[in-house]
Amino acid sequence: MLLSVIVPCFNEEKSLPYFFAEMAKIEEVLPLDVEYILIDDGSTDKTLKLMKELSVKSGGKVHYFSFSRNFGKEAAIYAGLQNAKGDYVTLMDADLQDPPQLLVEMYDLLVAHDLDSVATRRKNRAGEPKLRSLFARLFYYLMNKIGETELVSGVRDFRLMTRQMVDAVLQITEYNRFSKGIFSWVGFKTEYIAYENVARVAGKTSWSFWQLLKYSMDGIVNFSDLPLNIASFVGALSCFGSGIALIFIVVRALLFGDPTSGWPSMVSIFLFVGGLQLLCLGIIGKYIGKIFLETKKRPHYLVKESDKNRP
Template identity: 70%
Template structure:
């Protein structure tokens, strides 16, 4: 059975289109499927639509509804945790992930003895230039400083074996970055490239600032480079201050020409203060991650779920 995990946040307009598109692709090949929709605290009619779909097809379409918005990472984890198929895929409801690739991905997974078939965009057509620039910069930075390789343009849309999904579920950390986790667990993976697509309906919930924070989380979660940078800046500043102090004292003793002028002193003080705050901020980011992990809070809380999922969870 193929389990399709679909995180949803304000996707009321796209869900019917998504189900119809996937059904049109999967029905001809007679693949047994189950949909696992995860409502991540939506403010529109997403939950109502999922309830109606579940009533129409209770054995195929299931849903989880969070008590509030916990973020896409939590929704992905919840969906994977409740998926029962031997093969699991993760897709977005906006149809930016082409359902017509699923038969090819299933064929590759079975005939090429792979553990995962992922997807990546060939280009970023239709995306704002500034977002494309920072996205490419992120992948260059993370691959430069992290031991976990992340491919530029890779999507969460991927087809995985049960073995790989079980390995992902063993990583129960609160601070999650799925692109890094998918890569970190390893397993034999191949990628399919496709042309970028626009949303079929609705508006994206990802803002530039949201994506920027998400990228920072990815760097912090999978690299110690920022801490090394803070240490390097501190050592370099101390070295520079020591050389400058020796120079000033030597010049004063030999030439009687002490450095004067408060503007230069204030500028140096502000510069050094800024470096200290930067380094403290980097260290504080890591400490904040540790703080959240030590609280042992649940990754998500469920307010409502479909009956089939409820019954399976009780049996477990």
């Protein structure tokens, strides 16, 4: 039985040696053969050079795929899933924030309970900036309130899946991908392992606060149409309120004459209604933009270099 370990990498030259050192310990106790699928997502450091060295030394166990530019982690995950040949597949970060020692427990749980997937989630976000932690909790709360696909709070991409589940995920070929939602949407029997947050072993995270915020917004748009419903409701409410205000102004003019004062309030109303319109157009535009990208049917990624051509 073969386990495919998918590792998306962006400037991880400092982390990869630590990662493989830890995985070497796990391979000794894991009752599976292991292959590594390393995805270089347009790194600007020596990550690709290190991948090549690891591939040569591994004797065919380590495979690498280098993108022509940075396509993002979602594209890297998709590329890894497409090229993984294992009976079991796992996604892991190179910075050891996904503890390799959990793989043994995950495999035992998967086999003992006849599961399709064992996923991980963080118990807490110790060590993270408070603002980032606050927005992360808010994101999971909103997703579970407005979306039709449930997301476990603190869930990670780190999970162990059977080949059947991986094949199901690969059937979803949409360009705008949100893997956490896709893993949940396809269903299959999944259990979760909670663990304490782990700091990066080396290097710096490539995820800024604004990148995470954009990623969260993409997740909401991809798995919920509630923002469109909100836009429609706001538009209807604004129209109704404007109608009432118009009736009030006409009645007041008929009874008390047409005063010349009141232009500040009128300008304020115009600005308010205009702002609501722009908000609604922005929400609708976000969905239209997603549709536009889907209709282009561009590839999710382009491989510039690989250890070998694999279909």
